[in-house]
Amino acid sequence: MRITKHRQEILDVLDHSEEALSASAIHASLPHINLATIYRNLESFVEAGTITKLNLGGEEAQYEIQDEPHHHAICNECNKVIHFTVDDEKLVKEFALPGFLITNLEVTLRGTCATHKTKTK
Amino acid sequence: MRITKHRQEILDVLDHSEEALSASAIHASLPHINLATIYRNLESFVEAGTITKLNLGGEEAQYEIQDEPHHHAICNECNKVIHFTVDDEKLVKEFALPGFLITNLEVTLRGTCATHKTKTK
DNA sequence: GCTATAATGCAAATCATTCGCATTTAGTAT
DNA sequence: ATACTAAATGCGAATGATTTGCATTATAGC
Structure with missing residues (x-):
């Protein structure tokens, strides 16, 4: 997986967040990155095991950095x-x-x- | 909440199913009931505590009769x-x-x- | 049976997420 | 440094699940 500026920014946002974030929340922090790109990268990160996707109930999925399992x-x-x-x-x-x-x-x-x-x- | 024929049928399908079912799966069993109605009733049942809504990962939510907690x-x-x-x-x-x-x-x-x-x- | 209110059907609207495709860029070989 | 190839992006359109507005119909109580 290539290391692009966008990917770094997305990981950065997740890294500095106390809580899990939705794709749109990340997009709000990084409006210059296309939402589709955010989704694509999040998916890549999940596949790579870098982040975890949470389906906590309702609407949007949440993503968080995978530190220690919790x-x-x-x-x-x-x-x-x-x-x-x-x-x-x-x-x-x-x-x-x-x-x-x-x-x-x-x-x-x-x-x-x-x-x-x-x-x- | 009124006891309508539709509601009884929906509960019946869930009751006779070994596994949790999605709204569309229920609709497949009860094609004469409008999908929107199925969604509305499932939501009512969840509020009433009769059934449980499961968000197990992907696309559709699954619903199951709430027997004993498991x-x-x-x-x-x-x-x-x-x-x-x-x-x-x-x-x-x-x-x-x-x-x-x-x-x-x-x-x-x-x-x-x-x-x-x-x-x- | 009569009435008020909740339930239903249908079609259109939402919302999150995905896809197709043309364009740009990272990583690599020259 | 320069050229190249595959992967990454942006954009807009497509999907798929779920919801909603509204006119019509059925249920529960009287």
Whole structure:
């Protein structure tokens, strides 16, 4: 994969972001890059394993740099995504299914984040 | 929510299906019901908690009857979805995040199902 | 049965994502 | 440095899933 200025910029934006970003969010930060190009590059990065594509529910997919493997907790109120890690090895053992070879483990929690906890009925 | 013939048919199809179905799959089984109506009803059922909407990766969302809570293992080769259960209570304790109130727990495994295990490189 | 309201069909509108194709550019060989 | 080839871009149009507006019809209560 070639190292183009665009690709560097896209990775840069993702790298400096605390949260996962959608293609359009990236495009908002880099309006000079065509949206189709952003999609194409994101896809390339996902294939290369550089970033991860998240389908957390609704409309747009979110993308994030693949640092260490982690999981996601999503606030029902504000859709904020919090990262957390657990002992994946251990979980994989717990989840052992007959005949199923686990290559990837994804835990998604839904709930209420600290900021909105009090507001919950 | 009114009990209409259409709604009963849709639930029936989901009830008799081993796997989660997409809106278009349901429409294929019930071609006399308008696709928009199917979408509207699926949404109502989700709100009512009767069914669950799954966003397992790609294109279409999948819907399934909400029996007992369970999780999903998806085969990378054939996209078959296998259900499994674990001790959710226990996991919630393990995952405890400071300031985050967990209301829902979703585990998604990716890997290779029994049928395709041998074919993996 | 009569009525008010929710459900349905249909077609058009949205929205995210993808594609085709002509043009430009990175990486490489000359 | 210069020329070349394949990959990367931009742009606009195409797709595909899902939603919406609105006129029509059916359901639940009276």
